[in-house]
Amino acid sequence: MQAQTKQRQLQRLLGVSVLVLIANVCVHGMIFFLLRDTALPPIANAIVAIAWGALGIYAIYYSFNWVVEQYPDRWKRRILPYVFVGPAVLLLGWLLFLPTVRTLYLSFFGPNSVDFVGLANYAAIFTDRLLATALRNNLLWVFLGTTACVALGLLVAVLADRSSFEKTAKAIVFMPMAISFVAAGVIWKFIYYYQPDDTQIGLLNAIVTSLGGEPQAWTTLLQPWNNLFLIAILIWMQTGFAMVILSAAIKGIPEDILEAGRIDGAGEVRIFFRIMLPCIAGTLLAVTTTIIVFTLKIFDVVMIMTGGQYDTEVVATQFYRQLFMFQNTGYGSTLAIVLLLAVIPIIIINLRQFKKQGEY
Amino acid sequence: MRRKKKLRQSKWLVNGVLGFICFIWLIPTLGLFVSSFRPAADILSEGWWNVFPHRTWTATSEITLPEHTDLREPIEVNGRSYTDDELRAGVVVDGERLIWANRRARTLQVQEREWGASLQFTTQNYEAVLGGKQYEIVMPGGDVQTQKGTGMSQSFWNTVAVSFPATVIPVFIASFAAYAFAWMRFPGRRTMFVVIVALLVVPIQVALIPVLRDYTSLGLNGTYLGIWLAHAAFGLPLVTYFMYNFISQLPKDLFESAFMDGASNFTMFSRLVLPLSVPALASISIFQFLWVWNDYLVSLIFLGNQPDVQVMSMKIASLVGSRGNDWHLLTAAAFISMLMPLAVFFTLQRYFVRGLMGGAVKG
Structure with a gap:
């Protein structure tokens, strides 16, 4: 009996989490396409962009925090820090850290990034x-x-x-x-x-x-x-x-x-x-x-x-x-x-x- | 007594040298500012310093030639004959100078050397730069040209739309992260933070090629979201580090008593930490804002030149390329782009300096 309620609760939590995730992706995706494809006058465009940029980021944190608050205490304490640092780490990883590694990799390849040329590019700097x-x-x-x-x-x-x-x-x-x-x-x-x-x-x-x-x-x-x-x-x-x-x-x-x-x-x-x-x-x-x-x-x-x-x-x-x-x-x-x-x-x-x- | 005299002398010297340096530092901006308000014809025909009193040729009278004077023949004025070229450059006879006032209407100006200053000012340059319509300008020699405005107001608003979110987003994300790094314990915390410190001075050039590829495949090129995220990521290491230094110094008792009262981390962050961090937030926000506002490289690569998203620095750069000699436009455009930074600088200098000191190493 108890196991059943626990499982049901778990299912509910999982459902809520996925739902919030999907809702976030959908809402922000929609605004993104709307902003990109409609031709608003410049001032209106700026206002919409600012409102979305500022409120959007707050809404993301707020909704994810809300989801984690629903979890049992033990899980909450484990997951919450990652909600807080998550966006920063993801953004840095995607747009700064990994690109650095990828650029290093690319520097060993030719103009079209297909042929491996070893250190030839580095030699070229001096020649x-x-x-x-x-x-x-x-x-x-x-x-x-x-x-x-x-x-x-x-x-x-x-x-x-x-x-x-x-x-x-x-x-x-x-x-x-x-x-x-x-x-x-x-x-x-x-x-x-x-x-x-x-x-x-x-x-x-x-x-x-x-x-x-x-x-x-x-x-x-x-x-x-x-x-x-x-x-x-x-x-x-x-x-x-x-x-x-x-x-x-x-x-x-x-x-x-x-x-x-x-x-x-x-x-x-x-x-x-x-x-x-x-x-x-x-x-x-x-x-x-x-x-x-x-x-x-x-x-x-x-x-x-x-x-x-x-x-x-x-x-x-x-x-x-x-x-x-x-x-x-x-x-x-x-x-x-x-x-x-x-x-x-x-x-x-x-x-x-x-x-x-x-x-x- | 002698020492006092010596001190006074050295004070004169110090003030003199410093005054000279300040003068040199001020001149470039002053030149731009003055020029942006001068009529196009004046800008192109004489230096901007002519707004200050100096010896100059001043018109005393005008001579109107017969309407059908042939400009290819020698032109006879008061018993002497001149060529068209001479009259265009101005020819000096007996201390008087003859020059075309309006070549097409065949009027000549007789000028004498007197003290004078070129004190004609106009806001036409700004209208021409901001608007996108046709406008007429008078060129040196009296010709009227029709030119197209540059539509700078659109790129002004684009810059606004890029800068504000590209400031709010990284500051917000970084504050959350800084709070977690400072007051929460979790596996991976140390590694992540060390990586962030290492990324502080990494030049953004190392990220541009792969990010550009990702953006192209995701359709983020030339969109606001794309450039916000790029600016956010490139600013994040610094903002996080700056905010961490502040938030980790907040008194520990504060958090303990709040936890006792059953506050969650989220409420504590938004009700307690954020309000207490306002000075730090202001400093780093101003730094990031000006960085984004003044940025050229990131928008050059990720935003491009389409008029509906083009920011001011891009606009000015393309003006420099396509209309590099139209100084009436360039000066006004540059000054418009400087308005916001200068306003921030003069009103919020204290915060600006603090942000700069913490944030100078940005990659």
Whole structure:
């Protein structure tokens, strides 16, 4: 008798679970097709999309949680954590973790992903002119861009700390950080703009001609220096980031250490190198690695400014071109893996740091 | 005493150098902003810095030539003759300059060098960029051209439709996961979390090819759902890590007393943890939102160029390609795309900085 009710209860639970699952799939599938196939006016479309995106995800959690609440306690305690982490883990697995493994696999295959070529794609990075240029430029970006960002950021942070308009100065230098690389590309394209005739409406050429120089096509014909003009955009955008974080670190240095140095008669320069720098060394390292990681994947700026032509190719743009223009999945995957290899030391540092926190 | 004087001197130096750096940092954006409000003819014929007072040629009088003047012949004005090309570029005689005011109507301008500023402003550029209809612009030399608007308002709303859900979804999913990682015990918890930490700096390029293949076979390419999920997945490691750091620091007693009162994990999460995490949620949401709003790569690959889903960064990029010399359009378009980030930056700077500090390493 008891066994029978238990079984019936189990059946009911199973039924409810499957029903909720199917209902979720159906409802969201229907909204998906509706949204994709009906032509609403843009504003209405945006509102529907937002409402579905936000409420939909809540509804999914709510309904699954409700199902699990129906289960007996022992089961509930076991299953509920997976309801909570499930979506995150599934999404990450499907769209980030497995793809990484699949890309690694693809990098050993030819353009059409059918013929196994071993390490030939990796060798091509050093022999194929396009790929080698991309790698060389990317190193230039990482080296010059990062150095300049960190150095300038540090300079502004130190200066702002002693100036009479700290807040304004920081806001001005930090502001480019908020805008997109695409917009920044337009801004700087306008500065570098070159007209073959007399009037120059681009700021840089106007300055050059007013000083008696010849106008130049800065980002295109001036190889290999054109890369530097692209890197300037990165510096303009990322210095603010380094500045904000370094500034916070400088403010964290206890005042009495600095005061002790001053009383001992050390000049400001000496205080900077002997006291401040060692104090913020950790932050400096963190900022540097962050900007390196960011610069490794630089894509938008180059794409907007030159499309990777005129020898300004970097790894990420070359990745895009191999994939969509040359239809060479093998080279594309290999370039992606090169980016991954470059960040592996940082992954290891992150994991080690995480272990040190000791919560796990 | 001497020290004080020295300090004051160095303060001048500091302010001077910093002021100079700020000036350089501000100029590019200022140029864009000013240009976007100038008439097309002005943008293309003189630099935007001419809005500031400077020595310039100012019109003093006009000469109207006979209507049937042949422009291929030398043109006679006040006893001297000029070629059409000379008059187009402007020719200087006795400190006065002659230039076409309107070549078709055969009117000439006589100009003198004076202090002046080019202070004509218009909102026409914005109307042209936002609308999709035909509009007329006056080109340098007085010609009127009809051009087609670019329909940017549609891509503005598309960007809105992409950005908000692509922020809410990962923040929501990640908060649930962070709660479970912090306060629930289950097999596999450690492994999963270590993988998430490892994925923090993985460049998204390594995921693009396989995901694109899956999307193509599932029909998710060029759909909002597709790009939400992509943005959500690419943002998840960071948001989860950020939220975990916050949620795991909440006081333990809080949870114990709530459990005593018989609260379930779900109620505890939505009634207790979420409200307490508002500062962290705000910071990371702003970070993710701006990331998505400013994104170019992900929408380039998964959303594509169809006008009904195209986002602003794609729109601007294609404008740069197809109308790279129409600066009146490009400047206005770029500024429209910057409005939201700048608004967020100026109103929520505190949260923005906090999110940035935690989230800088995003892949």
